Amino acid sequence: MAITKVWIEEGCIVCNACEAETPDVFHVTDTSCNIVGSARKDGVDSENRDEMSELNDDVQTDLADSIIAAAAGCPVEVIKYEQA
Ligand code: SF4
Numbered sequence: 001m002a003i004t005k006v007w008i009e010e011g012c013i014v015c016n017a018c019e020a021e022t023p024d025v026f027h028v029t030d031t032s033c034n035i036v037g038s039a040r041k042d043g044v045d046s047e048n049r050d051e052m053s054e055l056n057d058d059v060q061t062d063l064a065d066s067i068i069a070a071a072a073g074c075p076v077e078v079i080k081y082e083q084a
Contacts, residue, residue, distance in 0.1 A: 002060040003067045006081040007048035008033045018070040018079060025055075025063055026070060026079075033079075039063075060084075 006025065012033045018026040019033070027034045027045065035048040035055075042053035054060070064083075071079035 001064055002084045003064045004054050004060055004082045004084050005048070005052055006035055006055065006067055006071075006079065007052065008035070009049065009078040009080055011076050011078045012047075013076055015075060017073050017075070021070040021073060022063060022066040025059065025067055 014028050014030070014032065016028045019028045025035060025039045027036050032047055034045045035053075037043040037045045039055055039059045040048065040053045041056060042051055044051055044053065055063075067079075067081060071077075071081060
């Protein structure tokens with residue numbers, strides 16, 4: 001199982017739960033949450049809603065469970081992902 005892409009829809013309330021769960025993928029800012037560039041193939045820090053960049057190959061498999069846990073723990077359900 002792998003998570004190929006993860007992104008943040010509008011409505012993040014910057015609660016920090018996702019970063020606490022999976023800091024190698026999520027970084028919470030003053031206004032939203034970014035998918036960190038070091039985890040992505042395009043290297044960009046952003047919500048990844050527009051870019052829809054794939055995660056790095058090792059992140060797709062190694063952090064799949066952590067990403068799913070973070071998405072399940074988001075109180076406003078704005079963490080979305082594609083699973084392969
Ligand atoms: S868990 Fe959800 S609401 Fe909280 S910071 Fe992360 S994306 Fe935003």
